[in-house]
Amino acid sequence: MRQRALISVVLSLIPVFALPAGAQTFKELFDQGAAAYGASDWPRCSELFGSAGQAASSDRQAARAFFAAAACSVAAGQKEAAFGYLDKAAARGHDDLERATDNSQVQVLHEDPRWKTFLQGVEARHAEREKKNNAELTRIYEADQADRDGSLSALDKADWTAIGARDRARQERVQRILAEGGAKSADDYFHAAMVFQHGDTAEEIAKAHELSLKAVELDAEDSSARWLAAASKDRLLMRQGKPQLYGTQFKKVDGKWVLYEVDPSVTDDERAKWNCPPLAAARKRAEAMNAGG
Numbered sequence: 001m002r003q004r005a006l007i008s009v010v011l012s013l014i015p016v017f018a019l020p021a022g023a024q025t026f027k028e029l030f031d032q033g034a035a036a037y038g039a040s041d042w043p044r045c046s047e048l049f050g051s052a053g054q055a056a057s058s059d060r061q062a063a064r065a066f067f068a069a070a071a072c073s074v075a076a077g078q079k080e081a082a083f084g085y086l087d088k089a090a091a092r093g094h095d096d097l098e099r100a101t102d103n104s105q106v107q108v109l110h111e112d113p114r115w116k117t118f119l120q121g122v123e124a125r126h127a128e129r130e131k132k133n134n135a136e137l138t139r140i141y142e143a144d145q146a147d148r149d150g151s152l153s154a155l156d157k158a159d160w161t162a163i164g165a166r167d168r169a170r171q172e173r174v175q176r177i178l179a180e181g182g183a184k185s186a187d188d189y190f191h192a193a194m195v196f197q198h199g200d201t202a203e204e205i206a207k208a209h210e211l212s213l214k215a216v217e218l219d220a221e222d223s224s225a226r227w228l229a230a231a232s233k234d235r236l237l238m239r240q241g242k243p244q245l246y247g248t249q250f251k252k253v254d255g256k257w258v259l260y261e262v263d264p265s266v267t268d269d270e271r272a273k274w275n276c277p278p279l280a281a282a283r284k285r286a287e288a289m290n291a292g293g
Contacts, residue, residue, distance in 0.1 A: 026055045042076035060221045063094035071105040086118045095125035133187045141191035170195050186219035202239045208232040223275045230274035247282035257289040
């Protein structure tokens with residue numbers, strides 16, 4: 001399963017066509033919604049994401065925004081509004097099964113029969129999307145993620161010698177699949193990239209960056225692929241002893257997690273293009289990691 005937060009920042013500048021004077025773009029509205037989400041301003045968050053969905057220039061943008069609006073509506077105690085936004089997300093083809101099943105804010109809706117209808121639609125659309133992917137690459141990716149599933153304390157106790165051996169075997173198999181032309185879709189390249197992201201050498205991490213950029217090339221709206229392109233670049237720079245660009249990488253100092261050094265010339269706007277949170281949020285993430293989150 002892809003590791004995603006509820007709120008993924010808009011990934012690229014969206015062209016605007018025939019917008020009324022003073023109208024805001026999808027990106028502007030989505031970014032404002034994300035800020036309201038960070039401030040726990042749930043009614044405003046719901047309103048902004050709903051407006052972002054209306055302003056979206058593609059079905060995937062709209063579906064993502066409407067689902068985010070539904071989650072904010074739940075947090076605001078507006079159950080009926082949440083289902084209204086879920087209906088809009090479904091109408092725009094929402095197929096993100098992980099977001100639908102793993103998001104804790106919408107769990108309160110699960111007992112309502114309308115949730116089952118929504119989820120069945122997501123599952124059907126997700127299954128159709130999966131048909132386009134290399135099934136073996138999906139299985140390898142899922143095994144890679146399973147080795148990293150769990151809390152930070154549990155991962156500290158994991159047998160990394162054994163996991164490292166499995167990582168190397170997965171990388172060898174993925175390399176053969178790629179050489180045989182077995183990767184076709186953006187998801188295929190994302191899955192392959194994540195396997196190499198967990199490599200030990202600069203060459204393997206550079207391969208992850210190359211593959212994630214290919215995924216972005218095939219699907220410019222793939223938020224996970226954009227994040228991985230940034231994270232692999234950051235990890236490669238960290239491996240080379242250079243400051244990272246996007247703030248995705250952390251290290252332990254005296255037993256505490258800290259954000260690895262960041263190039264001060266890179267702005268939060270640039271981070272947003274690659275689905276990375278603002279630098280302040282990355283530093284808060286380090287605090288949460290130290291608290292076991």
